[in-house]
Amino acid sequence: QVQLVESGGGLVKPGGSLRLSCAASGFTFSDYYMSWIRQAPGKGLEWVSYISSSGSTIYYADSVKGRFTISRDNAKNSLYLQMNSLRAEDTAVYYCARVHWGNWFDPWGQGTLVTVSS
């Protein structure tokens, strides 16, 4: 079955860096766009970034542009999010999700928690 498993979350100090990974299985990863979406504690969903199947097209939310970098390795069926210059407001559960042609997300991974605190 289609599965997405995130990893790499944890506690990091403000200004620090973290790299999230998302391992995909059960589908042809290289055929799909992928995305990262986050959810701060007790808050709603916030889209973070989006990458095309080849990696040639990338979009970022204004809140992370210049600090976060999305990438993928189709040979390893993996999606990544490099997060630099982290701030307290980046504290959230980060989900990876498969993007369908109409720009909807299905399925989502279980999420990984990133906490930015001194």
Place this chain on the structure above:
Amino acid sequence: SYVLTQPPSVSVAPGQTARITCGGNNIGSKSVHWYQQKPGQAPVLVVYDDSDRPSGIPERFSGSNSGNTATLTISRVEAGDEADYYCQVWDSSSDPRGVVFGGGTKLTVL
């Protein structure tokens, strides 16, 4: 940037119909997608492209979209439908273009 507005909460008795709205400027010209999120769980797609249902989603879930309002309708509401619901669109008209989520609606089953 494009904004989607949802009511913070909707309450309904079991067996009744719940309607959750998602407002946006000329949202009827966009495709709207809906997600259900139960506490401690990842979101699940329940409606895509305004009114289509993924496999495994009950027919009780339906959607519509016209003018400035999209609506998720849940018929014959059950206790298990209690969750947060989010609408989502792709905004290609703003700079930068990207994904927009509504603020979410908490559905309470009385």
